[in-house]
Amino acid sequence: MTETADFWLPVVWALLAATAIFLYVCLDGFDLGIGILFLKEKDHDHRNLMVNTVAPVWDGNETWMIFGGAALYGVFPVAYGTILPALYLPILFMLLALILRGVSFEFRFKSESPMSQFFWDSSFCGGSIVAAFMQGVILGTLVQGIKIENNVFVGSSFDWFTPFALFCGLAVVIGYALLGATWLLWRCEGELHDAMRRISFVLGGLMLVTIALVSIWTPMLHTTYMQHWLDMPQLALVAPVPVAVVVLAAALFLGLRNPRSHLLPFIATLGLFFLCFSGLGINVWPYIVPPTITIWQASSPPESQTFLLVGTMFLLPLILSYTAYSYYVFRGKMSAGHHYH
């Protein structure tokens, strides 16, 4: 009885944690993407419109990140206590970037002089880029592995500064920008819509290239990752992934080419994110801190995991439903004014 609980609780929690992280990536992904797209979109009205598409929901999106931290702390304290010191600098820079961009969100609407407008716009854009880049670096560093002895991080402060991790950072910036562009394409009309459609072609192409490179690079990092692609039961799991990537990529570009298609590119991009995410998950499984700590070794005792699970079962559906309600209230196309009609 307890044997099975000891086995299954961490598995359930790993899936729940993965779901929360994925939700975060999707939700905050497009609003970080909007910040990244400020690089390209300089028009003041357009920028306001872009930010307005997420103004009512961005606090909620960011909350998934807080939840991820808190759940990791409660359910996998060993992972929490080793990953965070190992990735100390990237994590703190990501948090600082999120702070700057979060307040810029509110401040840019309230600033009066062009100077301060420019300042908060820049920090919104810069903060979004740094946060996205650091998230990629964190992911890349985790996948490439962290030096652990006796549940204590023993590497150096700059272990994350590797070509693979930095490339992952770039990949996430591109991915989020695409997510943001396809979101705006769906939620806006007129000039901004057209601009986003054009830029999505470029970003979509770049994203496919980065997916291909990371997919080839990852199995070469560790023999265990390679094994997943060679051994039979795992192969059955991973083999459909590349096929599905091709299908979704086709859907993305077809959607982008068809002027009447507004939602499909966003959905296809979310699908691509899901595939990349599960592909990485399968590679890393069952480690939570590759290459040494598995989800079972990282777990808090069953008493803690059960206590939290009971509430989560009720609360997570509730949270999802009122989050959906909030999106529903603010549904529909946004426009900057009459000249778009």
Add this chain to the structure above:
Amino acid sequence: MFGLSALFLARFQFAFTVGFHIVFPAFSIGLAAYLAVLEGLWLKTGRSAYLDLFKYWLKVFSVVFGMGVVSGLVMSYEFGTNWSAFSQKAGPILGPMLAYEVMTAFFLEAGFLGVMMFGLNRVGKGLHFAATCMVSIGTLISMSWILSSNSWMQTPRGYRIDEATGRFLPVDWWQIVFNPSFPYRIVHMGLAAFLCVAFIVAGVAGWHLLKARREGRQASEQVRLMFSMAMWMAAIVSPIQVLAGDTQGLNTLEYQPAKIAALEGDWESESRAPEILFGIPDMENETTRYKIAIPYLGSLILTHSLDGKVPGLKDFPKEDRAYSPLLFFSFRIMVALGMLMVLVGLWSLYLRWKGKLYDTPLLHRVALFMSPAGFLALLCGWVTTEVGRQPFTVYGLMRTADSVSPIALPSIATSMIAFIVVYFIVFMGGITILLRTFAEEPHPGEHGPAEDQPQRAAGTTQVSHQPPSGPTAGAGMAE
């Protein structure tokens, strides 16, 4: 020596970020409750001044809440970055509580915030009021979980220590959550949050009352209304807060006597102890210098009897003592500010009785001067309770020195500088925007955040179809 400095910086960084953070949740807790009251009163009485004030303070709420979210984000990861040894050991107990906080409260706040901020014309009055209440309830639930975790670190219960790993394992969640100092702390902190906002509101109202007087006109109905509401809060809540503080002191004396000894600057345990009003505790020589003391008062305050026994720092081993010079002053500043608030409240009652509440510039000036008093008292209170827990993270069980992460000094120094720079920018930006908002007098037909900036209002315009919107509710969409 090297390790000590990293420990010091880890502590300094945590104190800096958490001190910065706590201001905003406290502001949000008080302000969300105030907004719910304003909207409720508007719906009940139909008096439009309530709606105007609601919209006025809603603009402030969006800024304050956003700053709370992003600075809170830092906290949920900083336990791991700075205190990884502590996280691994106490994670099984504190982690689930924090996760519950996010699930029961944070999502509730953030989920309904959008509707509360921009939805008045979209969802109808009843649903909108429900959203406002959800946000307010969310802030209160959030506070409960956080204070429960903090209280567990002060007065741990319901755990056992695993011998193999040294981890704290949960035995009885009820005892963990409702640990002995939790009920006192939550009352004290909740009231503090309300007082913080009451004095901010009073300060803003006071400034506009003074300005109107200087310009030889009467201040708007909205300004007088909010001044009156704030003064009721000061008159009623400040004295209750003094009582709440007193009971928390008694609770601390029972469970953390060393903290009491340190904050009182008492070295010898004695009956009929005097209360030291001023002095400079000297940790090295185990004495408090330049004492000005009132006989018997110490025993009277702490034990409610003249010959009650009060602990002294010498009762505790040197390595278990908290740093008294800091506690001594943070505690006294907090108490002094609390007393000032009570006086302001009483004075306002007298002037109200005389019918001169709006015609006494001195009170308005004092209110303006005291607007940050709530926050200062709050920060001093937290310094007192947190520094008073030292040298432990989990009181009596786990030392701060054993809790720290294996991070290198250069890393933490780099990030510390980055934190100071970013927080400085953010704080200055936030203050500037808040002051600019406060500088505008709340007036009839006040615009909320959605209508306030044309860009933002235009953004939430729907093209497909317009849901029924209350034509009575404010300025309507900018179409």
